[in-house]
Amino acid sequence: MQILGIDMGGTNLKLGWVANGEVLATSQVKALPKSSMLENLSLCKSESIKLAQQIGASLNDLQGVGLAFPGLVDSKSNRIHSTPKDKFEDAIGVDPEAMVRELWQCSLAVENDANMALLGEWQFGVGKEYQNIVQITLGTGIGSSVIMEGKPLRGTHFQAGCLGGHFTLQASGKPCICGNRGCAETLASSWALPGLIRESEECQESPLRKLPQPGYKEVFEAAQQGDALALRIRQQSLEVWSAVAINLIHAYDPELVILSGGIMQSAEEIIPYIQQYVQQHAWTPWGEVKVVKAHFDQSAALLGGYYRFER
Amino acid sequence: MQILGIDMGGTNLKLGWVANGEVLATSQVKALPKSSMLENLSLCKSESIKLAQQIGASLNDLQGVGLAFPGLVDSKSNRIHSTPKDKFEDAIGVDPEAMVRELWQCSLAVENDANMALLGEWQFGVGKEYQNIVQITLGTGIGSSVIMEGKPLRGTHFQAGCLGGHFTLQASGKPCICGNRGCAETLASSWALPGLIRESEECQESPLRKLPQPGYKEVFEAAQQGDALALRIRQQSLEVWSAVAINLIHAYDPELVILSGGIMQSAEEIIPYIQQYVQQHAWTPWGEVKVVKAHFDQSAALLGGYYRFER
Numbered sequence: 114m115q116i117l118g119i120d121m122g123g124t125n126l127k128l129g130w131v132a133n134g135e136v137l138a139t140s141q142v143k144a145l146p147k148s149s150m151l152e153n154l155s156l157c158k159s160e161s162i163k164l165a166q167q168i169g170a171s172l173n174d175l176q177g178v179g180l181a182f183p184g185l186v187d188s189k190s191n192r193i194h195s196t197p198k199d200k201f202e203d204a205i206g207v208d209p210e211a212m213v214r215e216l217w218q219c220s221l222a223v224e225n226d227a228n229m230a231l232l233g234e235w236q237f238g239v240g241k242e243y244q245n246i247v248q249i250t251l252g253t254g255i256g257s258s259v260i261m262e263g264k265p266l267r268g269t270h271f272q273a274g275c276l277g278g279h280f281t282l283q284a285s286g287k288p289c290i291c292g293n294r295g296c297a298e299t300l301a302s303s304w305a306l307p308g309l310i311r312e313s314e315e316c317q318e319s320p321l322r323k324l325p326q327p328g329y330k331e332v333f334e335a336a337q338q339g340d341a342l343a344l345r346i347r348q349q350s351l352e353v354w355s356a357v358a359i360n361l362i363h364a365y366d367p368e369l370v371i372l373s374g375g376i377m378q379s380a381e382e383i384i385p386y387i388q389q390y391v392q393q394h395a396w397t398p399w400g401e402v403k404v405v406k407a408h409f410d411q412s413a414a415l416l417g418g419y420y421r422f423e424r
Numbered sequence: 425m426q427i428l429g430i431d432m433g434g435t436n437l438k439l440g441w442v443a444n445g446e447v448l449a450t451s452q453v454k455a456l457p458k459s460s461m462l463e464n465l466s467l468c469k470s471e472s473i474k475l476a477q478q479i480g481a482s483l484n485d486l487q488g489v490g491l492a493f494p495g496l497v498d499s500k501s502n503r504i505h506s507t508p509k510d511k512f513e514d515a516i517g518v519d520p521e522a523m524v525r526e527l528w529q530c531s532l533a534v535e536n537d538a539n540m541a542l543l544g545e546w547q548f549g550v551g552k553e554y555q556n557i558v559q560i561t562l563g564t565g566i567g568s569s570v571i572m573e574g575k576p577l578r579g580t581h582f583q584a585g586c587l588g589g590h591f592t593l594q595a596s597g598k599p600c601i602c603g604n605r606g607c608a609e610t611l612a613s614s615w616a617l618p619g620l621i622r623e624s625e626e627c628q629e630s631p632l633r634k635l636p637q638p639g640y641k642e643v644f645e646a647a648q649q650g651d652a653l654a655l656r657i658r659q660q661s662l663e664v665w666s667a668v669a670i671n672l673i674h675a676y677d678p679e680l681v682i683l684s685g686g687i688m689q690s691a692e693e694i695i696p697y698i699q700q701y702v703q704q705h706a707w708t709p710w711g712e713v714k715v716v717k718a719h720f721d722q723s724a725a726l727l728g729g730y731y732r733f734e735r
Contacts, residue, residue, distance in 0.1 A: 185709065195709045245580045262580055268677030269556045269573055270710040276674040279707055281667040284593055284611070284660075291707040293670055300595070349595075356592040359604055363587040364675045366579025396590060396602040398496065398506045399581040 115174045116422050117161050117217065118415030119154075120181045120226060123200045123253075126157055129415035130164045131179075134237055134423070136412045138167045150204040151212055158216045177220045178213045179418015181229035185271050188224045194271065198290070222421035225275050228265055230407075231258035232417030234371055238408030247277075247367040248407070249357060251329075251383075252374035253303045254278050254290075257357075259365045266365065277361050278302065282353060301353035303328060303376065309346055316342040333379040351383065355390035362395045362402050373407035380406045426485045427733050428472050428528065429726030430465075431492045431537060434511045434564075437468055440726035441475045442490075445548055445734070447723045449478045461515040462523055469527045488531045489524045490729015492540035496582050499535045505582065509601070533732035536586050539576055541718075542569035543728030545682055549719035558588075558678040559718070560668060562640075562694075563685035564614045565589050565601075568668075570676045577676065588672050589613065593664060608668045612661035614639060614686065620657055627653040644690040662694065666701035673706045673713050684718035691717045 118136075120127040123146060129139040140160050145153050165172055182204070185194040193204040213221040224232070231248040234240045240248075244263040250256035257277025259266040266274040278298040279291045286295020290304075299305050306329065310321050319342035321327050321335055329350070335343035358370050370391070372384065388404040395402055407413060429447075431438040434457060440450040451471050456464050476483055493515070496505040504515040524532040535543070542559040545551045551559075555574040561567035566589025570577040577585040589609040590602045597606020601615075610616050617640065621632050630653035632638050632646055640661070646654035669681050681702070683695065699715040706713055718724060 261584065269679070270677050270708070272708070272710075273572065273675065273677040276707065279674050280591060280671045281593060282595055284663045284667040293674075293705045293707060295667070352595045356595040356606070360591045360671070363590050363604075364584065366581050366584040368580070394604045396587065396604060397581070397583070399583075 114176050114419075114422060115170065116177045116179050116419050117157075117164075117175055118179045118181070118412075118418035119157050120229070120414040121153065121183065121201070122226070123183060123197050126153065126160070127411060127415070128157060128160050128164060129412055130161075130168060130170065131415055131419040134416065134419060136415055138164045139412065139415070140164060144200075146200045150201055150207050150209060153201065154209070154212050154216055161217070172217060175217055175219045177222060177422045178217055179229065179415070179421050180209065180213075180221060180223040181226040181414035181418065182223055183226045185275070186223050186225045186228075187271050188222070188228070188267065191221055191223050193223065222418060224417065224421065225258070225271065226414055227256040227258040227275050228267070229417035229421075230373065230413040231260060231371070232265065232420045233409060233413035233415065234373075234407055235260050236420045237416045238413060239371055239405050240369060243369045245365075245367045246369045246371060247361040247365050248371040248373060249277060249354070249361065250374040251302070251354060251372065251376035255298050255302050255357060256374070257361060259361075259367070261365055261367075274365065277357055280357070280360050282356055297353055297357045301350035306332070306346070310342065313342060313345070315345065316340065319343065329376045330378060333382060351386045354383065355387045355394075358387050358391055358404065359395050362391065362397065368400075368402060370402055370404045371407050372404065373413070377406055425487050425730075425733060426481065427488045427490055427730050428468075428475075428486050429490045429492070429723075429729035430468050431540070431725040432464065432494065432512070433537070434494060434508050437464065437471070438722060438726070439468060439471050439475060440723055441472075441479060441481065442726055442730040445727065445730060447726055449475045450723065450726070451475055455511075457511045461512055461518050461520060464512065465520070465523050465527055472528070483528060486528055486530045488533060488733045489528055490540065490726070490732050491520065491524075491532060491534040492537040492725035492729065493534055494537045496586070497534055497536045498582050499533070499539070499578065502532055502534050504534065533729060535728065535732065536569070536582065537725055538567040538569040538586050539578070540728035540732075541684065541724040542571060542682070543576065543731045544720060544724035544726065545684075545718055546571050547731045548727045549724060550682055550716050551680060554678075554680045556676075556678040557680045557682060558672040558676050559682040559684060560588060560665070560672065561685040562613070562665060562683065562687035566609050566613050566668060567685070568672060570672075570678070572676055572678075585676065588668055591668070591671050593667055608664055612664035617643070617657070621653065624653060624656070626656065627651065630654065640687045641689060644693060662697045665694065666698045666705075669698050669702055669715065670706050673702065673708065679711075679713060681713055681715045682718050683715065684724070688717055
């Protein structure tokens with residue numbers, strides 16, 4: 114079986130031609146965030162033609178398009194219920210399945226992007242031996258996804274499992290982009306980081322203050338150089354991410370926690386910290402939850418899309 | 425159908441004779457916490473004989489015993505996996521079903537107490553019209569239970585849904601009895617309350633300081649008299665309980681939140697606060713979650729036990 118996987122990010126569209134559980138070719142283009150869903154999918158169509166040429170296949174070989182979307186998705190009726198602010202906002206009103214039929218003459222499986230990535234890790238990656246998994250994505254925001262007793266957890270409005278970044282970690286804390294206050298995301302995520310640096314009072318000389326767009330890569334680097342501000346932010350962030358892991362363990366009863374996302378380029382500092390915190394503080398009388406890094410760097414959601422057609 | 429419902433609390437054993445979805449007679453005795461599971465069930469046997477006499481029935485009429493237990497329970501194999509500290513600790517090793525067969529010559533359905541209470545509210549109480557429900561019990565600790573898409577959520581080790589009081593609300597906060605830090609329970613529950621009063625520095629003259637065993641009833645009363653310490657604790661507790669509600673909504677995607685437990689004697693101050701907080705801060709693009717008080721004061725778990733045999 115062959116499918117086209119599309120991972121629709123706010124910034125980039127990632128595409129992959131997947132055959133028999135393997136990604137044969139990939140490409141990446143900038144998303145058109147102020148443009149419509151149809152324009153973005155049309156751009157994917159042009160890219161998919163190049164992919165087909167690359168591997169000597171034809172669009173007629175495609176059995177389906179697996180679309181990972183950054184919002185709340187009704188994966189049963191293939192409808193999109195929410196989008197990130199200012200991105201693909203028209204997607205809520207449209208019928209993405211009709212668009213896919215028009216463009217590729219095949220069927221669609223759309224899924225929340227975090228859920229799609231976990232399907233990939235579960236079936237083809239680090240989650241292969243498990244039926245109870247929580248995945249946490251540390252990136253621009255904090256995403257999550259859950260496999261419980263061998264099934265993706267979605268909930269009646271497709272909100273269950275994917276809002277781990279929006280559990281309150283500070284009652285009556287700072288407003289979050291979601292409308293809640295004191296969410297984990299407000300305390301340790303890439304979007305919150307510039308604010309965390311700006312609002313801190315210590316260490317006015319920190320090199321982090323001079324960066325126009327400071328990221329966690331720079332925080333971990335500066336911390337290794339002993340910068341006090343970076344050390345404090347690194348410590349706070351590790352504590353927040355550990356609490357997120359504990360909360361998801363207490364919520365969903367998994368045996369495995371997978372960590373993924375851009376911030377995991379510092380995995381060798383993050384994984385051992387969270388594993389130890391979970392060992393010490395998770396309430397799991399049955400045994401111990403394992404904490405691991407995701408196997409796939411970029412292609413988990415593409416493979417998850419393949420699985421949606423394979424089952 | 426007739427069953428004997430037993431709600432095994434750390435302090436009291438509540439019993440009810442339930443026939444055709446109605447509680448015909450109840451009784452309550454002090455639990456024997458330093459005694460064995462068998463001794464406590466034997467005590468229940470004597471009580472059940474009195475109940476039978478009261479309503480002119482016979483123990484032979486019983487089709488089953490529905491046991492609500494305050495710990496992690498494998499409700500499929502009728503085994504108990506954890507108990508409260510110093511209470512019924514031998515229950516982990518025993519076969520409660522064999523004991524029930526010996527004592528009453530009928531079968532057993534054992535369930536975590538919060539889950540059993542929610543089964544009762546769902547089938548016979550305030551949750552009747554709903555298939556997606558979270559129940560929060562505010563009492564000695566903070567309990568929770570979940571119905572998702574018309575099914576009780578339990579998880580592979582029977583931990584899912586019931587640990588809402590042990591979601592972190594303060595990263596690296598105070599140690600909780602569960603081994604985690606900064607759990608909701610440490611910030612606003614009856615067991616935490618004496619510590620919260622003792623450790624606060626304001627208002628040394630507060631009447632709360634003079635009580636040997638201050639409870640939330642006294643906090644709400646003193647707050648109405650304008651006591652500054654009580655006002656602060658009431659406000660903090662309302663914020664914590666609201667955050668618990670938000671977290672459980674974000675975790676489990678319900679349409680209804682039921683609040684129960686001893687602290688709900690102040691329901692008319694608690695429900696409107698949490699309802700408004702949820703309205704303003706829960707991320708539910710599909711609509712609005714309703715927040716209500718439980719219908720049953722004492723007998724939800726007894727009716728839940730009945731439902732376990734009726735299905």
